[in-house]
């Protein structure tokens with residue numbers, strides 16, 4: 632079955648270096664041969680590499696507080712066939728840790744908050760799971776969000792944090808959906824159901840083409856009984872979500888506000904993600920007219936992101952470079 636997000640003509644030339652690097656005297660990314668599609672090269676002109684544009688980005692960020700937002704699957708870890716084995720490399724973990732020691736950093740993932748934390752295992756970051764419907768961030772100083780969905784929490788050093796769960800009312804129905812979808816799909820070989828707390832993932836990466844229609848029909852006919860839920864599509868996954876107006880873009884806005892940057896021009900948010908659900912966050916940055924929306928993709932894609940990175944290894948290079956800059960400019964750059 633074709634992964635629609637990864638369609639793209641394969642042909643063209645093979646080159647021995649990533650075409651992303653060096654434009655501003657930057658770093659070599661990889662020595663592995665990379666097959667490059669001509670369409671991809673044209674697309675890169677529209678969505679330049681965040682590595683090649685690094686110096687420009689830093690110039691734009693001068694005098695502003697950089698805040699880093701990172702998606703998990705496909706961004707910090709490569710897409711793998713078993714969702715439970717999407718481990719992050721130690722090098723990537725070090726890159727995220729270093730960046731987070733320079734700048735406020737948040738993970739925004741479709742996974743449950745607990746699960747994404749278990750993969751990343753780093754303190755000192757903010758985590759938003761279930762596509763932004765379960766966020767732990769700084770304590771809000773404003774009244775813009777419903778207090779009924781907020782709960783105080785503390786980190787290991789006793790700093791006050793806030794958990795915000797705007798889809799809390801849907802939990803009982805989500806539990807029912809989880810049971811029902813598991814039952815309805817148990818006879819379809821290859822289906823994997825993942826409990827993401829405020830949403831449910833129905834993975835079909837290992838479902839045969841001839842069974843896909845049956846699976847989609849089952850999910851859709853079940854959803855017909857749950858008017859308050861809808862389905863979105865990710866990479867070989869159907870995601871069942873409560874129909875509230877809340878997505879990764881809203882979580883990004885929420886976290887910026889909690890950090891004290893509701894409408895401020897003094898902030899420079901960098902958002903890196905690879906999935907359709909990350910488009911909501913890219914759009915928020917475009918609307919705000921600030922920061923750096925970066926799509927991780929090895930093929931041309933329609934996107935609201937302005938910049939690109941080829942895959943997780945380039946994400947790692949970008950984060951490493953950002954933290955080096957942060958450490959070197961600790962006296963002038965805005966830090967945590």
Ligand SMILES: O=P(O)(O)OC[C@H]1O[C@H](O[C@H]2O[C@H](CO)[C@@H](O)[C@H](O)[C@H]2O)[C@H](O)[C@@H](O)[C@@H]1O
Nearest residue numbers: 703704710711712714717740741832866867868
């Ligand atoms: O927002 P994200 O952190 O990118 O999460 C989106 C979904 O990611 C995971 O599924 C995807 O990655 C898996 C591991 O590489 C892969 O096997 C699967 O096919 C992909 O769809 C996660 O398992 C989902 O629950 C997330 O919604």
